[in-house]
Amino acid sequence: MTSETKTGPRNWLRERSELGICALLVVLGVLVLTDALRIPTDFAQRGPVGPKAVPILVGSLLLLVAALLARDVLRGGRGEAEGGEDVDLSAPADWRTVLLLCGAFLANAVLIGVVGFPISGAILFWGAAYALGSRNLVRDPLIAAGLSILTFLVFNNLLGVPLPGGPLMEVF
Structure with missing residues (x-):
């Protein structure tokens, strides 16, 4: 390949991949601001700051960070490569671990309303331990159950934050 075939819009975007993070921050900022502006104003207010203040601040800061990062990237700024001694930058991503963690998280999200937090949380904790390499079939589920409970x-x-108890609610 010659250097002429490597140029173009695709290569320009590849060299400025941080713009994808900027786009994600803009989407999150707009989402947070949209949700914040939909908060009803009839909430009981306990002080000078209402329920919209923090979400509007967070959404605005997300947009500001996106704009500042985009400006830096377009001016030639680049993120520093990982310099950790235990990181092999040439190794491919471990998608199996990522997918197992996503599966444990999604299982928790689906099951929490059905079986309650103690059981779904135990599945989440055990699934995360399994995905990250622990294979002790006796210890891991017991620790996961203990952590979840x-x-x-x-x-x-x-703390007074009600979590769905499921069938174990009568026990606790």
């Missing part, structure tokens, strides 16, 4: 008790009973 502890998390449920802390949020539900101590």
Whole structure:
């Protein structure tokens, strides 16, 4: 390939891949601002700051960061390559681990309303441990169940944040 065939819009975008992050930040900022502006104003306000203030601030900051990053990238700025000694930059991405983690998270999201947080959280914790390489079939599910129940008790009973208990709700 000659240097002439490597130029073009596709190569220009490849050299400025950080613009994809800018686009993602713009989408998130617009989404947050849109949702913030839909918050009803009839909420009880306990102080000078209403329920819209923080989401509007976060959405605005997301848009500001996207604009500043885009300006930097278009002026030639580039992100630094990872310099960690335990990172092999030539190794391909480990998609199996990513997909297993996504599966554990999605299983939690689907099951939490059906079986409650203690069971779905245990599946999430065990699935994450399995995806990240732990293969102890006795210890891992027990630790996952303990973490899930502890998390449920802390949020539900101590912090007052109700989590779906499912069939185990009568026990706790």
